[in-house]
Amino acid sequence: MTPPRGEQREDAVLRAALELLAEIGYGSLTMDAVAARAKASKATIYRRWSGKAELVIAAIERHTATADQPAPDTGTLRGELLALLTSMRDRLTGESAALVLGLLTAMRDDPALAAAVRARLIGVKRDAFAPALRRAAERGEITTTPDHELIAEVASALLFSRLFVTGEPLDDAFLDRLADAVILPLVHGATT
CATH class of the missing domain: 1.10.357.10 (Tetracycline Repressor, domain 2)
Known part of the structure; x- marks a missing residue:
């Protein structure tokens, strides 16, 4: 069974944030870059996370929970x-x-x-x-x-x-x- 579209979108955004963190670091990470990598709108991201720190924290928590x-x-x-x-x-x-x-x-x-x-x-x-x-x-x-x-x-x-x-x-x-x-x-x- 395929996860709901909202879950897929969240996974894509969090995965994109982790990939960009690894590639360019926190200081260079932007919400625009995450949106582009996840193929999502910035509005979609900001509805769920209020800023970069919150997004990164969520991505880290998701990554470590699965690891x-x-x-x-x-x-x-x-x-x-x-x-x-x-x-x-x-x-x-x-x-x-x-x-x-x-x-x-x-x-x-x-x-x-x-x-x-x-x-x-x-x-x-x-x-x-x-x-x-x-x-x-x-x-x-x-x-x-x-x-x-x-x-x-x-x-x-x-x-x-x-x-x-x-x-x-x-x-x-x-x-x-x-x-x-x-x-x-x-x-x-x-x-x-």
Whole structure:
């Protein structure tokens, strides 16, 4: 069954906003450009969103809602950590990376936009490790549940640094090192 025309139009507008954010950044994004890319009128866009910030926030929320997936249950803490790190890497090297880069400068100048980006793109990552750590505690692999927010922040920072700062590969070998040399010691350091 095809979604109603209004939903199709909204999807097209939000997709256009995300594409333009990734291509030209927040500062260069205009409602005219979104309308042209979505093949919609500006009036259609303004009936739903009052301005660029509201449109971008809605696009980010839609994007992250469809990208969010629960932590996989692989049966081992290391397996789950690697699955989470792989998912984070794949999202970061995909469209999310371009979105974050397109928004970094704008976040400094627009507090509402910054709050929405932090809540949806960064906040989601902070909770990503909690289910895996809880399951590891239930299986007896760890005796307490460590600070999942700190673990997520460290993992995100190292992935971000590799991708945008050092340019070193984000291959499976690096993910293995990250899990074994950084994340697992953090987890086990909290349980001793």
